[in-house]
Amino acid sequence: xxLKTRFTETFGVEHPIVQGxxxxxxxxxxxxxxxxxxxxxxxxxxTQPTPDKLREEIARCRALTDKPFGVNLxxxxxxxxxxxxxxxxxxxxxxxxxxxxxxxxxQEHVDAFKAHGVKVLHKCTSVRxxxxxxxxxxxxxxxxxxxxxxxxxEDDVPGLVLIPAAADRIKIPMIASGGFGDxxxxxxxxxxxxxxxxMGTRFMATxxxxxxxxxxxQIVANDERATDLIFRTMHNTARVAKNGISQQVVALERQxxxxxxxRELVAGARGRVVYxxxxxxxxxxxxxxxxxxxxxxxxxxxLIGRIVRExxxxxxxxxxxxxxxx
Amino acid sequence: xxLKTRFTETFGVEHPIVQGxxxxxxxxxxxxxxxxxxxxxxxxxxTQPTPDKLREEIARCRALTDKPFGVNLxxxxxxxxxxxxxxxxxxxxxxxxxxxxxxxxxQEHVDAFKAHGVKVLHKCTSVRxxxxxxxxxxxxxxxxxxxxxxxxxEDDVPGLVLIPAAADRIKIPMIASGGFGDxxxxxxxxxxxxxxxxMGTRFMATxxxxxxxxxxxQIVANDERATDLIFRTMHNTARVAKNGISQQVVALERQxxxxxxxRELVAGARGRVVYxxxxxxxxxxxxxxxxxxxxxxxxxxxLIGRIVRExxxxxxxxxxxxxxxx
Numbered sequence: 001x002x003l004k005t006r007f008t009e010t011f012g013v014e015h016p017i018v019q020g021x022x023x024x025x026x027x028x029x030x031x032x033x034x035x036x037x038x039x040x041x042x043x044x045x046x047t048q049p050t051p052d053k054l055r056e057e058i059a060r061c062r063a064l065t066d067k068p069f070g071v072n073l074x075x076x077x078x079x080x081x082x083x084x085x086x087x088x089x090x091x092x093x094x095x096x097x098x099x100x101x102x103x104x105x106x107q108e109h110v111d112a113f114k115a116h117g118v119k120v121l122h123k124c125t126s127v128r129x130x131x132x133x134x135x136x137x138x139x140x141x142x143x144x145x146x147x148x149x150x151x152x153x154e155d156d157v158p159g160l161v162l163i164p165a166a167a168d169r170i171k172i173p174m175i176a177s178g179g180f181g182d183x184x185x186x187x188x189x190x191x192x193x194x195x196x197x198x199m200g201t202r203f204m205a206t207x208x209x210x211x212x213x214x215x216x217x218q219i220v221a222n223d224e225r226a227t228d229l230i231f232r233t234m235h236n237t238a239r240v241a242k243n244g245i246s247q248q249v250v251a252l253e254r255q256x257x258x259x260x261x262x263r264e265l266v267a268g269a270r271g272r273v274v275y276x277x278x279x280x281x282x283x284x285x286x287x288x289x290x291x292x293x294x295x296x297x298x299x300x301x302x303l304i305g306r307i308v309r310e311x312x313x314x315x316x317x318x319x320x321x322x323x324x325x326x
Numbered sequence: 327x328x329l330k331t332r333f334t335e336t337f338g339v340e341h342p343i344v345q346g347x348x349x350x351x352x353x354x355x356x357x358x359x360x361x362x363x364x365x366x367x368x369x370x371x372x373t374q375p376t377p378d379k380l381r382e383e384i385a386r387c388r389a390l391t392d393k394p395f396g397v398n399l400x401x402x403x404x405x406x407x408x409x410x411x412x413x414x415x416x417x418x419x420x421x422x423x424x425x426x427x428x429x430x431x432x433q434e435h436v437d438a439f440k441a442h443g444v445k446v447l448h449k450c451t452s453v454r455x456x457x458x459x460x461x462x463x464x465x466x467x468x469x470x471x472x473x474x475x476x477x478x479x480e481d482d483v484p485g486l487v488l489i490p491a492a493a494d495r496i497k498i499p500m501i502a503s504g505g506f507g508d509x510x511x512x513x514x515x516x517x518x519x520x521x522x523x524x525m526g527t528r529f530m531a532t533x534x535x536x537x538x539x540x541x542x543x544q545i546v547a548n549d550e551r552a553t554d555l556i557f558r559t560m561h562n563t564a565r566v567a568k569n570g571i572s573q574q575v576v577a578l579e580r581q582x583x584x585x586x587x588x589r590e591l592v593a594g595a596r597g598r599v600v601y602x603x604x605x606x607x608x609x610x611x612x613x614x615x616x617x618x619x620x621x622x623x624x625x626x627x628x629l630i631g632r633i634v635r636e637x638x639x640x641x642x643x644x645x646x647x648x649x650x651x652x
Contacts, residue, residue, distance in 0.1 A: 006652040055484050082457050095379035127550075142533050146472070147484055158473055158484030161516065161615045167510075168619075179486035184493075188486065188514035190638050190648060224453075276464060289487045293494075315645045323638055325330040 001312050002038075003186075005182055006173040008296055010139055011119060014038030016196025017186070017304055018175055019203040020123060020142060021072025021100055021233035022150075023047055025211055026274045028057050031109070032064030033208035033300035042072040042100045046082055049247070051090040058094040070098035070121070092116045100142065101213070101248030110136045124176065125153030125200075127166045130173070140173040142198050149201050149227075149239050149288035160192070181290040183310030187319075201288040205300040206236025212278030215285070216297045223293025230266075230284070234259060241287035243280055245269045276312055327637050328364075329512075332499040333521035335467055337424060337445060338394055340364030342522025343512070343630055344501055345425055345529040346449060346468060347374055347398025348476075348612070350598045351537060354383050354575055358390030359534035359626035368398040368426045372408060377416040384420040396424030410435070418442045426468065436462045449503065449524075453480030453492045456500070464501040468494070471612030473555075475527050475565050475614035486518070493519025507616040509636030513645075527614040533625040538604030541611070542623045550618025554594075554640050556610070560585060567613035569606055570597045575632070 002008075005016045017039040019030065026044030034041030043061060048054040054071070061069055072093045075084060089309055091099060099113050102123040113120050114137055122133040124140040130141045143166045145159035146152045155164075163176045176189040177198035187198045206212060206221040218241070227239050228246040233253045240246050245265070252262050269283035298306070328334075330341045343365040345356065352370030360367030362476070369387060374380040380397070387395055397417045401410060414435055417425060425439050428449040440447050440463055448459040449468040454468045469492045471485035472478045482539035483491070489502045502515040503524035515523045530537060531545040553565050554572040559579045566572050571591070578588050624632070 001649070002651065005648055068509060084496065094496055098555045103592050135362065140569065145484070147487055155551050156549050157473070157618075158505065160471065160485045161618055164508065164510045165550050167616045174425060179484065182490065185486060186488045186516045187517035190645060191395055191513035191517055192510045223480050224483050289483055291493045292483075292487055312649055313642070315649055319513065319516060319641045322329045322331055323327070323641055325328065 001308055001321055003190075003308060003311060005195040007140060007175055010173045011040060011121070015304055015308055016175065017307060018042070018121075018142070018177075018196060018198040019300075020177065020200060021045075021074055021102065022204065023074075024198050024275050025204055025209060026072060027210045028061035028064060029210055030206070030208050031034055031069050032061050033206070034203065034304070035065040035067035035069040037299075037301040037304040038052045038072060039300070039304050040098065042070040042098075045071050045087045045091065051083065051086040053262045054087055054090045055094055057098060058091070065203075068098060069096075069198070071096050072100040072102065073109060075103035075109070077100070077104065082301075085147070088112055089310050092118065101138070101172075103258045106133070106138075107136050110138055121175070123153070126155050126157070127162070127169055130166050130170050134170055134172055138172070138283045140175065141170055142175050142177050143170075143194070145176070145178035147289045149286040151241055152178065152229075152237060153234055154232075154237055159189070163189060163192040165196050175199075178288065181293045183307045183314055185290075185293075186307055186311050187314045200286070201290050202294060202303070203300070203312070204287070205291075205294050205297045206209060207297060211296075212238070212276040214278030215275055215280055218280040219287055219294055221241075221298065222287065222291040224289045226291065227287060227289055231262070234262075238284075239286070239288060240284050241280065245281070245284055249284070327633060327634055329516075329637060331516070331521040333466060333501055335364060336409075336499045341365045341630055342501065342516075343633060344368070344447075344468070344503075344522060344524040346503065346526060347371075347400055347428065348525045348526050348530065349400075350601050351535060353536045354364055354387035354390060354400060355536050356532070356534050356626070358387050358397050359532070359537070360630070361387075361393035361395040363627040363630040364393070364397060365626070365630050366394070366424065367422075368396045371397050371399045371413045371417065376382060377409065380413055380416045381420055382578070383392040384422060394424060395422070396426055397422050398428065398470070399408040399435060401427070401435070403428035406569070411501040413461065414438055418444065421542070430597050432459070432464075433462050436464055447501070448521055452483070453488070453495055455508050456492050456496050460496055460498055466501065467496055467519075468501050468503050469496075469520070470524075471502070471504035473615045475612040478504065478555075478563060478565055479516055479560055481557075486514070489515060489518040489520050504614065504641070505535065505616050507619045509633045509640055511616075511619075512633055512637050513640045525616075526612070527616050527624070528620060530613070531620050531623040533619075533627055535624060537552055537601040537621075540604030541601060544606040545613055545617045545620055545624065548613065548617040550615045552617065553613060553615055557588070560588075564610075565612070565614060567606065567617075571607070571610055575610070
């Protein structure tokens with residue numbers, strides 16, 4: 001069984017299920033497992049310390065799967081930006097044919113990718129940014145709601161409203177991101193006008209996810225209320241797992257603390273360390289509200305198979321049954 | 327065509343579409359129009375100045391429809407509370423058989439309604455409050471997400487996550503509230519595990535809605551970003567239409583203003599006046615993010631008919647077509 005949508009057609013994958021970029025998590029093992037299960041996984045470029053290391057990671061992933069996969073390139077404002085053009089060239093040279101972009105002003109990168117026949121899926125958090133990316137010539141939009149881990153933007157519009165609002169205006173294929181973890185969410189996204197879903201937190205809690213088992217257990221244990229929004233006062237909001245450090249940041253921001261004080265607190269508390277050491281209290285790490293719907297850490301094949309199978313049951317069973325008055 | 331669910335069965339209505347309580351809006355004309363269209367409308371008890379006026383409003387509604395309708399009784403903390411027990415008695419005496427409760431500690435009211443064979447639908451904003459109401463013996467839950475107009479609570483969990491999280495634990499029929507305005511939302515809610523939807527803002531912009539035409543036009547004009555959350559600092563958050571006054575409140579709260587200052591600003595700016603005079607800048611008035619999906623002000627019969635018809639098209643057409651690979 002498969003769900004055929006404009007997204008699966010345009011991007012050439014079996015299932016409309018995407019594992020988008022995740023800093024420190026989007027590595028070859030996870031991406032290849034998603035690809036082998038018929039989903040679309042993305043290696044996170046900036047998790048690799050250099051463009052050459054990214055070339056090695058892409059080669060490593062290709063050794064693990066014959067199926068298509070992509071690379072995420074997120075453009076963040078920075079005083080000392082990473083060498084984006086070199087990372088981009090590494091992606092193109094490696095023959096990767098699908099890229100997920102995120103962040104501001106991707107036009108230069110979109111142009112370069114398109115010139116080399118690379119399909120671009122652009123992730124953004126508002127209808128206006130989706131329309132802007134569509135005008136830039138991207139091939140698909142990943143529209144990211146308030147529920148999501150990482151950067152939800154500053155509009156605070158959840159998927160139930162954001163997805164149909166975007167579907168009313170965006171013409172190219174669109175997937176929905178933020179708050180998705182199971183078949184119920186997939187069918188909801190398709191009903192709301194999306195052509196597929198992106199999942200982040202859900203793929204963090206899988207057998208092939210390259211993070212410490214304790215963190216997977218913490219995601220399973222956490223409920224939908226166990227996240228915090230930090231960096232609101234800097235207009236750079238991030239949704240992270242609620243812990244002692246995130247609560248300190250929230251309290252500092254509420255008191256009107258200076259940027260430097262908040263930054264200092266966070267600088268010593270990196271997500272990478274959490275993922276490696278397995279201490280969920282050791283740093284700031286990303287997790288979305290969907291952790292309230294995550295109750296296990298299956299393989300990617302089990303997870304994707306389950307979602308597609310249950311989506312069919314919901315459509316042919318539950319929903320059609322309501323129409324039939326069963 | 328009809329959608330038969332546990333909600334329509336338990337509450338004895340044709341369509342799983344509810345127009346829940348709305349202060350100053352939930353009057354006989356609107357409620358009767360919803361009932362005549364096969365939905366379930368609720369008269370808002372406290373919009374009537376006295377229990378006797380509520381008896382008259384119920385009689386007026388009954389003259390307008392032969393179909394079932396209900397009354398909303400919202401219990402709000404107050405220094406000088408309205409005579410809740412007298413309003414409750416007016417409902418029971420009038421022979422109304424469905425009540426929507428909202429607010430804190432409804433046990434006393436639930437017991438009284440149940441003793442008189444009145445079915446109770448309890449509206450709440452979290453899984454734990456839904457479970458608590460289920461234990462109190464209510465007949466259904468209306469679970470209200472972060473998107474909603476009015477009081478979303480303090481958890482900030484949107485429907486995409488809240489509905490399935492609630493469906494995993496609540497056993498009695500459950501409808502979803504907040505962010506719903508069209509067939510896409512209805513099918514999404516049913517897929518996520520709900521047995522129907524509640525709509526507020528969408529019913530404000532209907533022909534039979536007893537508010538000034540200018541306010542209906544403003545709802546149609548507003549997009550999904552045109553709301554504000556006020557009273558956050560008082561832990562009594564309300565989502566309202568964004569206007570000059572709501573922005574002043576947000577700014578005052580951000581500055582850490584005293585409760586009295588905020589209250590003074592709001593006291594002179596009542597929603598009732600907005601609805602009567604038709605000046606959307608004149609006061610604080612409720613509207614949800616779903617206004618971004620509202621593009622007209624049809625009759626309730628047109629609206630409900632359209633939603634049910636399009637829901638069937640989504641289920642039998644769009645979703646089944648994706649499975650068939652059409």
